[in-house]
Structures are given as C-alpha cells and as structure tokens.
Amino acid sequence: MIDFAAGYQAYQHTSVNVKASGADIHSLVGMLFDGFLDELARTEGHIQAKRHDKKAASVEKLLKILGGLDASLDQDKGGEVAVNMHNLYQFCGQALLRASLRDSLTELADVRTVMTDLQQGWQALLQHRA
Template identity: 30%
Template sequence: MYGAKAYAQVGLETGINSASPHGLIVMLYDGAIEAIRKAKIYMEMRDIEMKTKSVDKALRIIKDGLTAALDVNAGGDLAKQLLSLYDYIGKELILANAQNSAQRMDTCIGLLDDLRGAWLEIGQTATRP
C-alpha cells in the first residue's frame, strides 16, 4: 500500500510542478470537490472522524489555496466576488459538517464545479493563438 501512495504522491508533485497557473487553480478545485465527495461518503458510513478530516481538507484548500491565490487589488470586483463566494462555501461546509447535511455538501460541490468549469474555459481561451 505504501508503494502505491508514494507513486501517487510523485505523480501529484509532477503535475503541480508542470501545471500552468490556471492548471493549479483547477487542481485546487478538483481537490476541494474530491474532499467534499469523500466527506459525503464518510457521512453515509457514519465515520465522523474521517468526515471531519475530509471537510477540514476542503476548507484548507479553499482558504489556503483558492482564497490565498486571489489578488483583490489587481482582480477588482471579480476577485471580491470570488472571495465572498469562497467565504460562503466555507460557511456552508461548516454547517454541512455540523448538521450532517448532504444537501449543503452538494451545493458546495456544485458551486466549486461551476467555478472549475469557468477556469477551464479561461485557460483554454488564454492558450489559443
């Protein structure tokens, strides 16, 4: 099992090192969405510890990754709106964890997935000649 984890970690590190700035943001969205999906599974399994760890991981990705990447001064209104949306998603995740609410988790996944799609579009547009 350790070998598979180490191999996956190397693959992740390689992806991070070779990703564009847009690609890194998409990876953060992917990580947050995956963590929330796992939290839902753990919630269904009634594994409170793992559910909480997964929600915490998603919150850290949103706060330390997505929110930290925002430049409110350079990004203007769009960055401010994203900051508000990330804050809302964070609060919804905390409530989802406390209330065992799959619906709130689904809302967070939906919002993050929409944002992920927008970033993919921006990345494709930016790389076209």
C-alpha cells in the same frame, strides 16, 4: 494484509507533486478545483458511512484548499471578480462547517454546485488562454 488505500494515497500524492512542479499558477488553481471536488466526494461518503473522524479530516482538507484558492486571488488587480470569488469561497467554507456539524448532504450539494460552476468557468478561461 496489504493496505491498498495507503499505497494509492502515496501514488496520488506523488502524482500531484509531479504535476504541480511543472505547472503555472493557472494550472495550479485548476488542480485545486479538481482536488477540492475529489475530496468533497470523499466527505459525502464519510457522512453516509457515519465515519465522523474521517469526515472531519476531509472537511479540514477542503477548508485548506479553499484557503489556497482564496490566497490565489489578486485583490488589487481582480477587482469585483476577486471580491465575488472571495465571497463564494467564504460561503462554501461556512456551508462546509454547517454540513459537517449537521451531517448534511444537502449543504454539501450546494457547495458542489458552486465549486463545479467555478471549476467549469476556470477551465473555459484556460481554454480561451491557450
């Protein structure tokens, strides 16, 4: 039997690496937002299908992505905006953990709302820079 999922994951990993190798920090942050929302959709599917082991792995990926986004903040130059972003990332991380413990799609929806708003704001910023 052919494992299409493994092949797709390998393709996706390679595709992301190629994109990341030529991207500036602003594009990389955009890629993190995209990856986060993609993984969040997988997490929702794992909760619905009661695949607890895969849900846990997805939540771990989400927390790592949040860590990457948080690490990209320039606390010295970012001022209040950086502090607010940090607080939103922390809120999302805590909500992810609660959602995982409770298998709560409602709490995941709250995270999706926050992260989608941030992604859209980031995209608007990138378009304004161009």
